[in-house]
Amino acid sequence: MSEAITIYKAYKYRLYRCDQKDRKLRHKIFVASTIWNHFIALQRRTYQLTGKYISLMQMNNHVLKLRKTQRFRLWKDLHSQACQDVCYRIDEAYMRYFKKVVKGRPKFKKARKYSSFTFPQSGYKVDDNTVTIDGTKYKFVKHREMGGRIKALTVKRDRVGRLWLCFRVKEDVVIGKASTGKSGGFDFGLKTFLTDDEGRPYASPQFFTQGIRKTLKLNRELSRKMDGSKHRKRARRALAKHSADVANKRSEHHFQLAHRLCDEYDTLYFEDLNLSGMKALWGRKVSDLGFASFVSILEWVAFKRGKRVVKIGRFAPTTKTCSGCGQRHHLTLRDRVLNCDCGLVIDRDHNAAINIKTAGTSAVFQSVRKTKVPLRQRVDGRSPQL
Ligand SMILES: [Zn+2]
Incomplete structure (x- = not known):
């Protein structure tokens, strides 16, 4: 008799390339990075002044309030729940630090290194191989079917510069049966x-080791490029690829x-x-x-x-x-x-x-x-x- 268990599975799909539309998503990732850095600064300052930690709920409320102000209107470009998800990540990071799972406190992140944002519930619509975000339709390469209900969506930029959709899916899987006795x-x-x-x-x-000659060659090319140049960016991506x-x-x-x-x-x-x-x-x-x-x-x-x-x-x-x-x-x-x-x-x-x-x-x-x-x-x- 086989057993069925409900689990979360992740499905990852590459987005079709489209410079115009991609730019919108990359901008949203950038917005998420500014939220991250803002709240890290806020946590540190609050701790210095009062010795207290700002809880997840306080951060969640605060980010929504700031979003409405003129000064932080940039954050409007990112869905409210996606903004709150950044706070969730910060809270997770601090919890890992408090529980001594990691050594250092959460750090500031360069926009270039901050690479994703998440819709924890809603804010997007999926229709076969198209996902709609803020009224823009994005096509993705649907190389396999998802076997359950979509719970969350993360948009991710990898080090090569490609954009990916990562769906978190709640799914019943049938567990196989031990069969060989060995x-x-x-x-x-x-x-x-x-x-x-x-x-x-x-x-x-x-x-x-097999690819090391190519790795060395790409590394050499990268080190010869001028800092901040287009060629350097290209070389960095080739190495990441x-x-x-x-x-x-x-x-x-x-x-x-x-x-x-x-x-x-x-x-x-x-x-x-x-x-x-x-x-x-x-x-x-x-x-x-x-x-x-x-x-x-x-x-x-x-x-x-x-x-x-x-x-x-x-x-x-x-x-x-x-x-x-x-x-x-x-x-x-x-x-x-x-x-x-x-x-x-x-x-x-x-x-x-x-x-x-x-x-x-x-x-x-x-x-x-x-x-x-x-x-x-x-x-x-x-x-x-x-
Ligand atoms: Zn012996």
Whole structure:
């Protein structure tokens, strides 16, 4: 029996290019940036004078009041709820800061770097592949249907200068059923991206390294352009385009691999990653492989298909223990093969994958877990900004 769950999903579409109309949307993003900076300044000044924080409700009321004044008439160009959404973002940012999720307080943002605004409820109309904002019709490339009700719309400008529509859609998805009964342990490695407990490797191309000659060339060109010139802008966009292409290739590959693994396994055991530690040890290559983004993609795919991803505690000595007899060894990063006294000679990653599977299937993890909705898709509370 399949289970249906209501979740939020994001759908992203590229807008048709049209310089005249695009300018209107880019202007609205600019207006949003002025609101952001105004309220950041206001929060800081208020704190200096009174030691108090201006609550979201106060900000929401205040922005509407200012919008009506002659001095802030510019803000009229942006829908009232979209103006309030900027306050919402500021509140979110301060909450993250107060709860010590992030270190620094929210900052001022250059208009060039402030890249989106959101209609949290209304202010736009969608009709097949056209969206109407302030009486202007914009066409977008509707490469896939949305499967639910649209709840919010974010207009976003990426670093290449392209405009995108991001719809937040409330949707019932049917969760697939575990089907194969098979479980597997997996170890991340540098030589091979993943190794499973049967010793099979899953390679991953290093997309960044493949594109590095072009990256270097574009960087060189950028650095030769004069500050603030049109050529510099063009060069910056060319570099951003290239980086986006690399990132797209990587994520495409991650989705394919995630589906391949879910085809075969019902339960997948992984080691909880200590990424900053890994980066310190191994450098850029770790970022290029994108272990963390792969894990979050895999969790999403597994959730949708009714599979389980279980993470094993970070401090289990999965690499150093012999999977045959349990003896501990001292391995350096260079040692690719584990050579145990019990006669077992085994590839290091393969050995770790077996240990991860053993740890996962052992008593601690036997309790049946309910399928967990990934954080971003949860319906309770608002999901993070796109
Ligand atoms: Zn052994």
